Amino acid sequence: MKKVFPDAKAALDGLLFDGMTVMAGGFGLCGIPETLILALRDSGVKGLTVISNNAGVDDFGLGLLLQTRQIRKMVSSYVGENETFERQYLSGELELEFNPQGTLAERIRAGGSGIPGFYTKTGVGTLVAEGKELKLFDGETYVLERGLRADLAIVKAWKGDAEGNLVYRKTARNFNPMMAMAGKVTVAEVEELVGTGTLDPDHIHTPGIFVQRITGGARYEKRIEKRTVRS
Amino acid sequence: MPWTRDDMARLAARELRDGFYVNLGIGIPTLVANYIPAGMDVTLQSENGMLGMGPFPTEDEVDADLINAGKQTVTALPRTSYFSSADSFAMIRGGHIDLSILGAMEVSQEGDLANWMVPKKLVKGMGGAMDLVAGVKRCVVVMDHTDKAGKSKLLKKCSLPLTGVKCVQRVITNLGVFDVVEGGLKLVELAPQVTRAQIEAATEATLVS
Numbered sequence: 001m002k003k004v005f006p007d008a009k010a011a012l013d014g015l016l017f018d019g020m021t022v023m024a025g026g027f028g029l030c031g032i033p034e035t036l037i038l039a040l041r042d043s044g045v046k047g048l049t050v051i052s053n054n055a056g057v058d059d060f061g062l063g064l065l066l067q068t069r070q071i072r073k074m075v076s077s078y079v080g081e082n083e084t085f086e087r088q089y090l091s092g093e094l095e096l097e098f099n100p101q102g103t104l105a106e107r108i109r110a111g112g113s114g115i116p117g118f119y120t121k122t123g124v125g126t127l128v129a130e131g132k133e134l135k136l137f138d139g140e141t142y143v144l145e146r147g148l149r150a151d152l153a154i155v156k157a158w159k160g161d162a163e164g165n166l167v168y169r170k171t172a173r174n175f176n177p178m179m180a181m182a183g184k185v186t187v188a189e190v191e192e193l194v195g196t197g198t199l200d201p202d203h204i205h206t207p208g209i210f211v212q213r214i215t216g217g218a219r220y221e222k223r224i225e226k227r228t229v230r231s
Numbered sequence: 232m233p234w235t236r237d238d239m240a241r242l243a244a245r246e247l248r249d250g251f252y253v254n255l256g257i258g259i260p261t262l263v264a265n266y267i268p269a270g271m272d273v274t275l276q277s278e279n280g281m282l283g284m285g286p287f288p289t290e291d292e293v294d295a296d297l298i299n300a301g302k303q304t305v306t307a308l309p310r311t312s313y314f315s316s317a318d319s320f321a322m323i324r325g326g327h328i329d330l331s332i333l334g335a336m337e338v339s340q341e342g343d344l345a346n347w348m349v350p351k352k353l354v355k356g357m358g359g360a361m362d363l364v365a366g367v368k369r370c371v372v373v374m375d376h377t378d379k380a381g382k383s384k385l386l387k388k389c390s391l392p393l394t395g396v397k398c399v400q401r402v403i404t405n406l407g408v409f410d411v412v413e414g415g416l417k418l419v420e421l422a423p424q425v426t427r428a429q430i431e432a433a434t435e436a437t438l439v440s
Contacts, residue, residue, distance in 0.1 A: 027279040027280070027298075027302075027316070028279075028298065028302040029295075029302075030279070030295065030296060030298050030302070031296070053316070076356060077356050077357060077358050077359070078355055078356035078357070078358040079355060079356050080355030080356065081302075086353055089353075090353070098354070098356050098357060100357055100358075100359065100360075100361035100362050101278065101316065101320065101357075101358050101359040101362060102278075102316075102319075102320030102323055102324050102359060102361075102362030102366075103361075103362065104316075105315070105316035105317045105319070105320050106317060106320065106324075108317075109317040120324060120365075121324070121365040121366065122324060122361050122362045122365040122366065123361050123365070124365070124396065125343075125393055125395070125396035126361060126392065126393045126394065126395065126396075127348075127392050127393075128357075128361060158296075168313075169296045170281075170294065170296040170297045170307070170313050171277070171279050171280050171281050171296060171297055171298055171299075171313060172295075172296040173280055173313055173314065173315050174279055174280050174315065174316050175315070175316045176315070177315045177317070178315060178316065178317050205315075222295035222296070223295070224293070224295050224298075224304060225298070225302040226298075226301065226302045226303045226304070227293060227303075227304055228287045228288075228303035228304050228305075229287055229288055229289060229290055229293060229304070230286055230287040230288070230289060
């Protein structure tokens with residue numbers, strides 16, 4: 001089966017429907033699937049539930065889908081950098097579910113691994129645990145968190161091949177590997193699509209079985225949110 | 232004379248031990264990296280997926296793929312490793328990190344921490360804070376003793392929604408250093424020229440000797 005698609009638009013063709021759940025990789029603007037987000041915007045698909053650690057900034061990343069009001073609900077751990085988000089949330093247009101960052105990462109990892117739930121200490125005694133099952137293990141209280149899956153996962157890697165094998169670069173890895181596992185369909189975009197056999201099999205981060213479609217070679221802006229330098 | 236932000240970071244750096252893996256929060260805790268004693272081997276973890284965080288880059292070294300948990304550009308060290316968010320929080324939640332130094336809005340005398348949410352104000356989210364306080368072996372809070380209105384941030388019970396329950400072991404404020412002990416907070420060190428009476432007047436929590 002051919003996994004390689006010429007561009008982001010083609011890679012999403014036939015996968016989108018209103019009201020769907022989408023996972024989008026990245027931490028802040030680092031390692032986000034830039035071109036697939038743009039293609040989602042251009043598709044006009046709406047009523048999305050988006051699972052992503054952050055919500056981009058006003059004019060880049062997932063912020064673009066907020067501007068066009070294509071997102072109905074966000075599942076995130078931190079959304080502090082986006083005024084459009086703030087406005088839509090306060091006016092009640094946008095639904096929001098906060099998850100602790102580690103709980104979010106583990107929910108996605110679990111979902112992609114066929115694990116419907118797990119117990120964690122994180123959030124016990126806080127608003128996060130309200131309404132959830134608590135259980136005592138070895139004298140300590142844990143809260144039940146559910147695994148997460150999505151209709152579509154869009155991820156960004158540095159290099160990939162036609163098999164869908166992916167290699168990430170530095171801290172741009174973040175949520176991408178787990179999301180690749182948790183999408184019913186996973187579409188990856190890579191900076192460089194390399195020939196099969198080029199990647200060292202020992203160095204592959206995401207094995208191709210988790211990736212159904214791949215596209216590469218687009219130009220990347222890779223915007224930096226907080227450029228900080230030493231003097 | 233109350234301690235400055237840098238004084239508080241220097242005091243927090245005394246919590247470091249050779250061989251420690253440490254996660255530093257945003258704000259004053261970030262400054263602790265400037266006070267790691269020479270010759271001490273401390274590895275900084277950044278929860279977005281990096282162990283062995285180096286200093287901020289020069290203009291030439293800036294790399295969009297290399298940021299810290301505060302989304303600032305940073306650099307790597309020879310010892311650096313990168314990993315996914317799931318592995319990062321396995322380190323944190325699995326008790327592999329020795330020390331977390333973080334800021335707070337309120338701390339209770341039982342060691343409860345509130346630092347992510349003020350009701351009716353815009354909530355930005357807890358990020359990794361709940362995971363850190365639930366999983367890291369020792370949590371030290373660095374914060375001002377009182378809020379802008381002069382109200383004590385060391386309380387009998389937190390008034391804000393909690394980040395974690397009974398998770399803080401030590402609090403370093405601009406007025407003193409406090410340990411969470413049975414029955415209340417124990418004053419272990421005073422800022423220069425600050426008196427115990429001043430501390431008592433500025434503290435709502437129970438102080439035990």
